[in-house]
Amino acid sequence: MLGRRYASDILIVGAGVGGLSLGLRLASKGCRVRILQQREPPPAKRPEMVQPHGLRALAELGLLGRLKAERVARVERFCFSQIQGDPLCRVDYRILDHHHPYALIALPGQTRRALLEGLRDSPTVQIHWGARFTGILRRGRQVIGATAVENGREQEFHALITVGADGSHSRLREALGLPCRIRRYPNAFLGMLVDRPAGLARSFDHQVSYYMGRGEILGIFPCAPAMLCLLYMVPADDARDMHERRLEVLKTRLAEIEPRLKDSLAVLTAPEQVSLLFPAQVRAAKWVVDGAALLGDAAHACHPHVAQGGFQAMEDAKILSEVADVCVRRGNCSARALAPYEEIRRPVVERLQRVANEYVWLWETRNPMLARLRDRIFRNVGERPELLYRVAAIEAGIASGPLTFRERLQALGVCA
Ligand SMILES: Cc1cc2nc3c(=O)[nH]c(=O)nc-3n(C[C@H](O)[C@H](O)[C@H](O)COP(=O)(O)OP(=O)(O)OC[C@H]3O[C@@H](n4cnc5c(N)ncnc54)[C@H](O)[C@@H]3O)c2cc1C
Numbered sequence: 580m581l582g583r584r585y586a587s588d589i590l591i592v593g594a595g596v597g598g599l600s601l602g603l604r605l606a607s608k609g610c611r612v613r614i615l616q617q618r619e620p621p622p623a624k625r626p627e628m629v630q631p632h633g634l635r636a637l638a639e640l641g642l643l644g645r646l647k648a649e650r651v652a653r654v655e656r657f658c659f660s661q662i663q664g665d666p667l668c669r670v671d672y673r674i675l676d677h678h679h680p681y682a683l684i685a686l687p688g689q690t691r692r693a694l695l696e697g698l699r700d701s702p703t704v705q706i707h708w709g710a711r712f713t714g715i716l717r718r719g720r721q722v723i724g725a726t727a728v729e730n731g732r733e734q735e736f737h738a739l740i741t742v743g744a745d746g747s748h749s750r751l752r753e754a755l756g757l758p759c760r761i762r763r764y765p766n767a768f769l770g771m772l773v774d775r776p777a778g779l780a781r782s783f784d785h786q787v788s789y790y791m792g793r794g795e796i797l798g799i800f801p802c803a804p805a806m807l808c809l810l811y812m813v814p815a816d817d818a819r820d821m822h823e824r825r826l827e828v829l830k831t832r833l834a835e836i837e838p839r840l841k842d843s844l845a846v847l848t849a850p851e852q853v854s855l856l857f858p859a860q861v862r863a864a865k866w867v868v869d870g871a872a873l874l875g876d877a878a879h880a881c882h883p884h885v886a887q888g889g890f891q892a893m894e895d896a897k898i899l900s901e902v903a904d905v906c907v908r909r910g911n912c913s914a915r916a917l918a919p920y921e922e923i924r925r926p927v928v929e930r931l932q933r934v935a936n937e938y939v940w941l942w943e944t945r946n947p948m949l950a951r952l953r954d955r956i957f958r959n960v961g962e963r964p965e966l967l968y969r970v971a972a973i974e975a976g977i978a979s980g981p982l983t984f985r986e987r988l989q990a991l992g993v994c995a
Contacts, residue, residue: 582729582732582733582734583732583734583735584734584735584737585613585734585735585736585737586736586737586738587611587612587613587705587736587737587738588605588610588611588612588738588739588740588907589601589605589610589611589612589613589738589739589740589741589742589903589907590612590613590614590615590724590725590736590737590738590740590741590742591612591613591614591615591742591744592614592615592712592725592727592741592742592743592744592745592750592751593614593615593616593743593744593745593746593875593877594614594615594616594691594695594706594744595691595744595745595746595875595876595892596690596691596694596875596889596892596893597744597874597875597876597877597889597892597893597895597896598614598616598742598744598745598874598875599614599691599694599695599698600636600640600694600892600893600896600897601742601744601874601895601896601899601900602614602698602701602704602706603640603642603694603697603698603701603704603896604640604896604897604900605703605704605900605903605904606698606701606703606704608900608904609703610703610903610904610907611703612703612704612705613704613705613706613707613736613738614704614705614706614707615707615710615711615712615725615727615729615736616706616707616708616709616710617709617710617711617712618708618709618711621687621688622687622688622691623687623770623854623856624687624770624771624772624808624852624853624854625687625768625770625808625810625854625856626684626685626770626798626800626802626808626810626886627684627685627686627687627688627689627690627802627889628654628682628683628684628685628787628800628886629646629682629683629684629685629690629889629890630682630886630887630890630974630975630976631672631675631677631678631679631680631681631682631975631976631977632677632890632894632975632976632977633887633889633890633893633976634679634681634682634683635677635678635679636890636893636894636897637693637893638678638679639897640694640697641697642693642694642696642697645693645696645697646683646685646689646690646693647683649685649686649689649692649693650803650804651683651684651685651686651689651802651803652683652684652784652800652801652802652803652804653681653682653683653684653785654672654681654682654683654684654785654786654787654800654801655671655672655673655680655681655682655785655786656669656670656671656672656785656786656787657669657670657671657786657787657789657974658786658787658788658789659789659791659957660788660789660790660791661790661791661792661954662790662791662792662795662797662836663835663836667791667954667957667958667961668957668958668960668961668967669961670967670970670971670974671967671971672971672975674964674967674968674971675968675971675972675975675977677975677977682886682975684787684800684801684802684808685802686772686802686803686806686808690889707727707729709729709730710727710728710729710734711727711728711729712725712726712727712745712750712751712754713725713726713727713728713733713750714726714754715741715751715754715755715871716735716736716737717870720868720869721869721870721912721913722741722755722868722869722870722871723737723738723741723870724736724737724738724741725738725741725751725754739870739906739907739912740870740871740872740903740906740907740912740917741870741871741872742871742872742873742874742899742903743755743871743872743873743874743877743878744873744874744875744877744892745877746875746876746877746880747761747859747861747876747877747880749861749873749876749877751871751873751877752863752873752877752878755868755871757863757864757865757868757873758863758864759861759862759863759864760860760861760862760864761859761860761861761862762859762860762861762862763815763857763859764815764857764858764859764860764882764939765814765815765943766794766812766813766814766815766858766939766943767812767813767814767815767818767855767856767857767858768810768811768812768813768855768856768858768883769809769810769811769813769818769821769822769829769853769854769855769856770808770809770810770853770854770855770856771808771809771811771847771852771853771854772802772806772807772808772809772852773806773807773809773840773843773844773846773847774805774806774807774843774846775801775805775806775807775843776839776840776841776842776843777842782839783799783801783807784801785801786801787799787800787801788837790836790837791942791950791953791954791957792950793944793945793946793947793950794812794814794943794944794945795812796810796811796812796942796943797809797810797811797812797833797836797837798810798811799837799840807840807843809833809840810856811829811832811833812943815857818855818857819855822850822853822855823850826847826848826849826850826853829853830844830845830847856883858882858883859880860880860881860882860932860935860936861876861877861878861879861880862879862929862932863877863878863879865914865921866878866879866920866921866924866925867914867917867918867920867921868914869912869913869914870912870913872899872903872917872920872921874892874895874896874899875888875891875892875895875896876888876892878895878928879891879925879928879929879932881928881931881932881935882932882935882936882938882939883935884935884938884939884942885931885934885935885938885973885974886974887931887976890976891927891928891931891976894924894927895920895924898919898920898923898924899920899924902916902917902919902920903917903920927979930979930980930981931979931980933980933981934973934980934981937981941953941956952991955991955992956990956991959989959990959991959992960990963989966982966986966989966990969982969986970982
């Protein structure tokens with residue numbers, strides 16, 4: 580049965596970091612916005628790192644103070660070392676010439692909460708909690724809105740522009756019939772939240788630690804004054820079995836890699852305390868059509884080794900809000916009018932996806948020769964201030980990668 584019919588300038592499907600940032604930006608321009616958000620399980624147990632340029636975006640929205648008030652952790656250093664071996668490299672954001680030379684690591688859901696706080700006083704934005712997108716409304720080729728099920732009834736949401744900010748499995752992208760390449764990776768991650776080890780609470784302060792082995796990575800992220808988030812890489816084929824049946828094996832291995840975690844790991848007794856995370860890369864063939872656009876992971880999900888998916892979704896929101904505002908005011912929401920958004924953003928995220936794929940290839944290798952080469956590259960980067968600066972700037976979202984041919988030769992140690 581068809582229920583109510585709503586109208587707005589912009590309809591956003593998905594109240595993730597991208598959709599909420601877009602809502603905030605459009606609200607500041609006076610646009611009438613509706614956001615649809617389906618019911619969802621609690622957020623996954625994984626770190627939410629906001630890189631320096633993401634902090635700048637939050638500051639622009641007036642929300643950096645709110646995020647800091649959530650008692651997030653501040654980190655400046657990224658320390659890479661071999662599993663049960665030597666230190667490899669330390670990337671320190673304090674060398675960056677940036678207003679925010681650090682990253683913040685939030686607990687799951689905290690960044691979204693800060694964005695929602697920002698939207699609370701926006702009279703032109705309405706969020707429909709529990710509304711699940713079901714289909715596109717069209718007039719000829721023009722998308723004129725969407726349908727969604729809310730409180731068991733199908734409703735119509737009419738809008739001049741409909742935005743798919745509904746994540747990497749985007750139903751809106753599917754409904755638009757946009758071709759899309761989805762790349763699955765050979766490894767998945769197990770995410771856990773544990774207390775900081777008693778008596779050692781401060782020793783994990785201000786730094787992310789990566790332990791690199793052959794086909795094995797453990798990342799330790801401080802994410803609140805008393806907590807750590809752990810991300811452990813496992814083969815994707817084995818991940819479910821490890822998650823459901825081999826928790827004790829997992830804990831033993833983590834304690835071997837970082838013995839200081841042993842007591843903290845004791846709280847993990849059930850699979851529900853561990854999140855199973857499968858990274859994916861999304862490349863939608865087009866981000867804009869007549870009357871609709873894709874944003875964030877729906878358009879271009881990226882492997883999390885670069886920890887920039889949330890920030891890139893916020894950057895999309897910044898550009899799309901400018902372009903969409905002009906389209907709405909001129910009454911022209913065609914694909915051509917929306918195209919500048921894709922033209923500006925696509926090259927940036929495609930460069931980042933290339934960097935992320937190089938990290939996957941090099942960091943995750945099981946090949947002993949390649950692992951030795953990786954370690955050599957880390958050491959060479961660590962010893963060259965100009966390379967360290969470039970790597971820090973790419974990670975921070977300030978510069979776009981990948982490294983140039985000459986920088987690669989320097990990293991390999993074959994050129995001065
Ligand atoms: C292991 C891992 C670690 C990561 N670490 C980081 C990090 O440290 N820093 C970082 O910046 N990024 C990180 N990312 C990436 C980041 O999480 C995403 O890039 C980011 O969340 C994308 O935001 P989004 O708004 O585009 O999509 P999402 O956050 O996926 O939001 C989409 C929203 O749409 C809703 N939705 C979906 N379908 C429907 C529907 N049919 N109807 C209504 N609503 C719907 C969903 O419920 C969700 O709320 C990581 C990712 C992984 C997998």
